[in-house]
Amino acid sequence: MAGKRAEEETQVSATGARAALRTATGREAVRWVAAHCRTVPWLTGATVLATVAGAALEVLPVLLLGRVVDGVVAGESQSILVTVGALMVGAALLGVPAAAASTYLIGRLGTDLLARLREGAVRAVLAMPSARIEQVGRGDVLSRVGDDVAVLSKGIRTAVPTILSAGVLVAIATAGMFGLDWRLGLAGAGALPAYALALRWYLPRSAPLYRRQRVAQADRAQALISGLNGIDTVRAYRLESAFRERVTGESWRVRDLGIEVFRLFGRFVGRENRAEFVGLVLIIVVGYALLEADAATLGEVSAAPLLFHRLFNPLGSIMFTFDEAQKSGASLTRLVGALGEAAEGRLVGSTTASVDGRPVGGAVAAPVGGAVAGGVTPYPVTIEGLTFTYPGAEEPALRDVDLAIPAGGSLALVGATGAGKTTLAALVAGIGTPDAGSVRIGSTDLAELDEAGARALVSILTQETHVFSGPLSGDLRLAAPDATDAELMDALRTVGADRWVAALPGGLDTTVGEGGERLDVTKVAQIALARLVLGRSPVVVLDESTAEAGSQGAAELERAVRATYRGRTTLLVAHRLTQAMAADRIAVLDAGRVVELGTHEELVALGGRYARFWRAWREGG
Incomplete structure (x- = not known):
């Protein structure tokens, strides 16, 4: 049998580009920033005051210079000129700390905004339904909480302070020109x-x-992630060239968009320079006319072009950092869009699941108390007319699937790569919504529940298990936060992990994962199975949960898997036919349809597809 990753790659290639997470409009992003600024009024007020003061102090010396020119022309006393000169020096000296304070406060406000946005985006991604994460792909998700945060962070450090300070300076200098002469x-x-x-x-x-550029970077990340995660399958099927070409193609797309951005910005700079030329010529011509008509003083006419020229630097700063600001704006809309996506993704439904009118959410926190069968009430699973098509795919991954698993029974799924095993397992686990048909636990349709309700009813375990860095007890309590140490050891005993855990230096308190005790594949899978025991959901879905272990470890894990699901209603995606043999019944899938159904003995005697799998398995073994 081919692994889960190979089937996932088949699904990705069939669907083409994945649907991306939501991107907010510019207006929505501005509203989010404004709402954040209102939550820190003192910091916002101080930032505005320092920025305005710094800009005013930069413009004041130019206006005073006009006053000096008029004083010299009028023959005023030297003391007045000295006083004006002292004011010019004072304004220049005070302008430096004011500008520094403005830059610091803008950075402080932006950093606070970024921290809240990053925290909210990560929280939103973690709260998204699993089906949505599967639909968009991890590349888009990771690019938002990774690349987009990095781009916005750089923009807040560089472009944002420059543009805000320069924008205020432009406004004050323009007001100063009107103050000289309208x-x-x-x-x-x-x-x-x-x-x-x-x-x-x-x-x-x-x-x-810029948005296309960010999407292209997300697609490139997805291509890299999919290839690296499925590297074993890629090598097994000699797909290295295909994946390399895919990553190369996405990288060239990112490069081409970068060149297009640079060319567009260069054309924009040319248009800005023409605007500066037009303004300066108009001021000089009008000033000369006013001076000739004795309608303005020489000081006013001299200060006006200097003020306008004073705008060149801030306008140039805005222009040359506008590229970074646009990138930051694009990243901001993507991050705010992720916040909105989480809100839209919340389904209406009870978070406490119930079957046949009886709540089962409380069973999640129930004590383990030994064997699984002793504390979990199993419910039947009924699959009727189940049809599912991935977005962009021409053919459905599942077609009119009808299956039933009696309460406490087990069903194994067998089939070639792309047959639909993983898709069916995900739908039974409540990940995704079928195009037609239903999955019912007892009499409850999973489509009527939100994700929390579905998790209370069904737990899923795939081969992609993970141990988080920290105490082993904390890793186990992810599934049962209130479980005692004795209950944790009972769960470990169920999966055959109690002896090696007891032998750890700190027992349950031993730090595992990164920076701690390194665990092999078999032990990691046992921890995942122990979490499944602690979760105590009445239905479990095991999607090739022992596929990564070696032959000795796989045999040990298969015994642990059987102990884990004993007494529960179970759906297994069988990587090894020894797993299928242990199930009550076996369903053989082909092109999304159930083509054979029965016990191991019945299917072998039938001489069909499963019998061929079985012969190949025995000969290969």
């Missing part, structure tokens, strides 16, 4: 249409391009 102000404002046209040309083209 006609000089209007002349400077004559450049605004050119700036507006440049932005109007750039923004509609740049924002979608």
Whole structure:
């Protein structure tokens, strides 16, 4: 039998591009930022005050310079000129710490915003339904909580302080020109249409391009992850070239989009330079006309172009950091979109599952008390007309599947790669929604429950088990937070792990995982099975849970698996036919349909597909 990862790769190739997580609109992102700023009014107020003060102190020396020119022309006393000069020096000296304070406070506010956004995005991803995570792929999810956070973090450190400070400076300098003479102000404002046209040309083209760039990076991450996670299957089927070409293709797409972004930005810079030229020419011409008509002083006419020229640096800063700001904006909309996705993904339904009118949520926290059968009430599983098609796929992965597992019984799924075993197991576990048909636990349709309710009824264990870094007892209590040490040891005893756990330096308190005790594949699988015991759901789905172990470890784990599901209603995706033999009945899948159903003896005697599998298994063994 081929492994779960091979079937997943078949599904990905059949579906093509995965549906991405939601991306918020720019308006939604701005509303989120504004709402965050309102939660820290003192920090927001201090940031605004420091930024405005710093910008005003930068503009003041230019205005005072005009006053000096007028004073010299009018022959005023030297003391007045000295006073104005002292004010200019004072404004310049105070402007430095004000600008520094502004940069610090903007960074502080942005860091606080980023921390909340990152925490919220991670929490939202962890709260998403498993079916949604499977649909979008881990590449998109990881790129949001990884790459997008990194891009936004860089933008908050560099682009955001620059743009905010420069924007305030532009506004104050423009107000200063109107303060000198309204006609000089209007002349400077004559450049605004050119700036507006440049932005109007750039923004509609740049924002979608940056979003496409981020999506392309997510697709590249997904291609890498899928290849690395399924590396054994890739090597077994000699698919290295195909996966290398896929990653190369996605990388070239990211590169091409990066070049397109750079070219677009270069054209934008040219339009901004033309706007600056238009504004400066208008101010000089209008100033000369006013001076000739004796409608303005020489100081005013001299200060106006200096003020407008003073705008070149902040406008240039905005322009040259706008590229980074656009990237940050694109990442912000993706992260805020992930927050909104979690809210939209919440299903209406009771979080306390019930079967035949009886709640089963309480069974999750019930004491283990020895054998599984002694504390869990099993319920039958009924699958009727189940049909499921992956997004973008032309053919359904499952077609009109009808199966039934009696309460406390077991059913093994057998079939070639891509037959639909993993898809059927996921739907029975409540991961995904079928196109047609239903999965019922007792009389309860899983589609009527939210994910918490489904988890109370059905537990799923795949070959991709994981041990979290920390005390072993904490790892086990993920499934039963209130379990005592005695209950943890009972669960470990059920799966045959109590002896090696007792031999650990600290027993249940031993640190395992990264930075702690290293556990082999068999021990990791036993811990996962012990969590399944502690979870105490009435239905369990085992998707090739012993596939990664060696032959000796697999035999040991198969005994542990049988002890784990004894007394529960069980669906097994059989990687080894010895697992299928142990089940009450076996269903053979082919192209999403059940083609054979019966006990091991019945199917061998039938001489069909299962019998051929069995002969191949015995000869290979």
